[in-house]
Structure formats: C-alpha cells, structure tokens
Amino acid sequence: MATTTSYLGFANLPNQVQRKFAKKGFEFNLMVVGESGLGKTTLINSLFGTNINSNRKIPTTQELLDRTLSIETTSLDIEERGVRLKLTVVDTPGYGDALNCSDNYDPILQYIDEQHRKYLTNESGLNRRQIRDTRVHCCFFFISPINYGLKPADVRFLKLLQHKVNIVPLIAKSDFLTPNETSTLKKRILEEIKQHQIDIYTIPDCDPDDDIEYKEHVRQLQNSMPFAVSSSVDIIEVNGERIRGREYPWGIVRTECDDHSDYVKLRSMLVSQMQDLHEVTHDLHYENYRSLHLANSGGDMSPMTRRFNTSDVRDNVSILSGMTMDETEKDRLLLEKEAEIRRMQQELAKIQDQIRLQSLQQNDLTTTVAANGATNGHSK
Numbered sequence: 001m002a003t004t005t006s007y008l009g010f011a012n013l014p015n016q017v018q019r020k021f022a023k024k025g026f027e028f029n030l031m032v033v034g035e036s037g038l039g040k041t042t043l044i045n046s047l048f049g050t051n052i053n054s055n056r057k058i059p060t061t062q063e064l065l066d067r068t069l070s071i072e073t074t075s076l077d078i079e080e081r082g083v084r085l086k087l088t089v090v091d092t093p094g095y096g097d098a099l100n101c102s103d104n105y106d107p108i109l110q111y112i113d114e115q116h117r118k119y120l121t122n123e124s125g126l127n128r129r130q131i132r133d134t135r136v137h138c139c140f141f142f143i144s145p146i147n148y149g150l151k152p153a154d155v156r157f158l159k160l161l162q163h164k165v166n167i168v169p170l171i172a173k174s175d176f177l178t179p180n181e182t183s184t185l186k187k188r189i190l191e192e193i194k195q196h197q198i199d200i201y202t203i204p205d206c207d208p209d210d211d212i213e214y215k216e217h218v219r220q221l222q223n224s225m226p227f228a229v230s231s232s233v234d235i236i237e238v239n240g241e242r243i244r245g246r247e248y249p250w251g252i253v254r255t256e257c258d259d260h261s262d263y264v265k266l267r268s269m270l271v272s273q274m275q276d277l278h279e280v281t282h283d284l285h286y287e288n289y290r291s292l293h294l295a296n297s298g299g300d301m302s303p304m305t306r307r308f309n310t311s312d313v314r315d316n317v318s319i320l321s322g323m324t325m326d327e328t329e330k331d332r333l334l335l336e337k338e339a340e341i342r343r344m345q346q347e348l349a350k351i352q353d354q355i356r357l358q359s360l361q362q363n364d365l366t367t368t369v370a371a372n373g374a375t376n377g378h379s380k
C-alpha cells in the first residue's frame with residue numbers, strides 16, 4: 001500500500017462535486033488495458049505518483065511462450081481537503097504479450113467478473129454494511145496511435161468488455177501525432193465505435209444549477225473523447241521551471257499542457273466523474289452481472305449457488321467448440337447465448353406479470369363474492 005498526496009486535484013473541483021465526495025469516503029478502482037508498450041504503466045505512475053513495475057523482472061523466452069496475463073493491483077490512500085479516497089489501480093500487462101500472438105483477454109474479463117461475484121456474495125451475506133468494493137469502476141482502453149483506427153483485436157475485446165465495465169477509450173502516445181492527425185483519428189475511432197455498436201462510457205450533462213464554468217468544463221471533456229494522451233514520469237527543468245514532460249532532440253512535449261496532450265483533461269474527467277462512474281458500475285454493469293446470475297440460479301441468491309456469468313458462457317462455448325474454433329466464432333456464440341438469456345429473462349418476467357394479474361383478478365373475485373354474500377345476508 002502506498003500513500004500519496006495531492007495528485008488528483010479535488011481542491012480544484014467545484015463545491016458541489018466536493019460535497020458529493022465528502023459525504024462518504026470513497027473507494028475507486030481503475031483498470032488499464034491495451035496492447036503491450038502503449039504506455040499504460042507510465043500513465044498510471046504519472047497520474048498517481050506510484051512506481052508500479054519498478055522491480056519487474058525480465059521474463060525468459062520460455063516464460064514469454066507460456067505467458068498468461070498476470071494482473072497487478074496497487075492501492076493508494078489519497079487525502080485532499082479532508083476528503084479521503086482509496087484508489088486501487090489494476091494494471092494489466094497487455095494482450096498480444098504472448099509470443100504465440102493469441103488474444104488472451106480471459107484473465108482480464110475474469111478479473112472483472114470475479115469482483116462482481118465477490119460483491120454479490122457479500123451483498124447477500126450478513127455483513128452488508130462493510131462491503132469492500134473491489135469492482136472495476138473505470139477501464140482506460142489504450143488504442144495505438146499508429147493505426148488508422150481500431151484494430152480487429154480492439155473491436156473484439158471492446159465487445160467483450162462493454163457490458164461489464166465503463167470503458168474510457170484513450171489514444172496512446174499522442175506525441176506521435178500532429179494536431180490534425182489526432183482529430184482525424186479521434187473522429188475515426190468514434191465512428192468505428194458507433195458502427196460496431198460498442199457502448200463506451202459517456203460523460204453525463206451537468207445539472208441545470210451547476211456553475212456556468214463547470215458546465216463549460218464538462219462540455220470540453222465530453223468533446224475530448226477519446227482522450228489523446230501523452231504521459232511521462234520524468235520531471236524536466238525548462239527555464240528554471242520544473243515540468244512533467246518528454247524530452248526529444250527537437251524539443252519537449254509538455255504532458256500537462258492542453259496543447260500537447262489531453263492528460264490534464266483525462267485526470268480531471270476521472271475526478272469529476274468518479275461519482276457517476278461509481279453509479280453506472282453499480283446500476284448497469286453490476287446489475288447485468290446480477291441478472292445473469294439470477295437467471296441461472298432461478299432467483300436463489302444464496303452465496304453457495306453456482307456462479308453464472310458471461311465468462312461461464314464463454315467457458316461452455318470453448319468446451320463445445322474445442323481448440324480449433326476462432327475468436328470471431330466464439331464471440332458470435334457468446335452473443336447468441338447472451339441474447340438467449342435475455343429472452344429467457346423476458347419470458348420469466350411475462351409469466352410473473354401474468355401470475356400477478358391472475359392473483360389480483362382472484363382477489364377481486366373473492367371480494368366481489370364476499371360483498372355479494374354480505375348484501376344477500378342483509379336482504380334476508
């Protein structure tokens with residue numbers, strides 16, 4: 001556990017957002033995913049002043065060949081203006097790391113499901129007041145700056161992630177791109193996300209009574225998606241000023257300067273939308289998990305009931321499919337299974353409505369008969 005000071009900037013938040021924080025201390029879990037080498041660990045270390053992976057050992061060729069993804073979590077206690085935040089960062093080594101080039105997303109998907117399962121088990125247990133919330137509230141999805149948009153592997157992974165977690169897409173290493181290239185790539189990524197019907201996290205509009213400045217700030221954040229970030233762990237001295245940046249033979253990229261990178265906007269989005277990211281996780285992604293679980297357990301919420309979620313479906317699909325089935329076919333079967341489960345849930349809801357209606361009619365009938373009986377009694 002590391003302890004750090006003022007990195008996020010609650011102090012700069014408008015009062016109404018600070019009040020939301022102050023009400024309850026806050027637990028927040030952030031995951032970073034994406035291909036290896038896109039700067040995930042650097043961004044995290046730069047955002048939170050941590051030093052994740054500082055003593056990571058270099059794997060041998062055999063270890064690389066055998067590699068499954070190992071997921072590393074680091075917890076930080078942040079306190080600013082008396083507001084406490086327990087932040088956990090989940091760093092993933094990056095798909096495509098395995099030398100056999102297989103896309104192995106399963107450990108990441110399983111990690112997310114596992115945190116939902118833990119929460120569900122705790123919620124159905126006795127000690128509901130002190131549930132530790134390890135669910136992933138936000139997932140930074142890193143996209144390479146050197147492609148014309150999303151890669152097929154990105155699309156496949158996004159489709160598997162979208163109903164489990166709030167996805168915030170990021171263009172990595174934006175210092176590779178000119179401002180024009182950045183805005184073209186942003187547009188292209190948004191179009192592809194729309195075309196593939198992928199649900200990403202959307203920053204909600206402000207409340208009507210929020211400050212005008214804050215409204216403008218949120219509008220800028222909304223327009224910046226997907227954030228194009230450049231980050232660095234280095235502090236460089238320029239004309240006596242110490243800045244965070246990347247030094248090249250031709251000049252310096254100031255990572256905290258809006259003209260060079262969306263880094264500050266990303267940090268600001270994370271802090272200002274923390275409450276909303278929390279709520280969407282609970283109301284949407286956790287509910288998705290819970291309803292899939294309920295569909296399988298027939299409504300039995302006991303912690304002992306068999307766990308059922310999309311990763312189970314995926315396991316079943318893998319077993320059925322054998323080793324030769326390609327990822328696209330697996331995805332299709334997975335989506336079919338999910339659609340089937342949704343249909344079953346709708347059927348179940350209809351039957352429950354019918355039963356409710358019948359019992360209401362039954363009650364009405366009984367009341368009418370009783371009333372008639374009473375009237376008849378009087379008339380005798």
Ligand SMILES: Nc1nc2c(ncn2[C@@H]2O[C@H](COP(=O)(O)OP(=O)(O)O)[C@@H](O)[C@H]2O)c(=O)[nH]1
Pocket residue numbers: 035036037038039040041042043093094172173174175176229230231232246
């Ligand atoms: N040009 C550039 N290089 C970066 C940036 N962020 C990280 N790097 C470099 O990219 C390499 C891989 O970074 P790392 O954070 O380990 O990537 P990860 O595998 O995604 O965790 C390192 O040499 C970093 O210094 C960036 O924003 N721009």
Ligand SMILES: [Mg+2]
Pocket residue numbers: 040041042053091092093
């Ligand atoms: Mg890394």
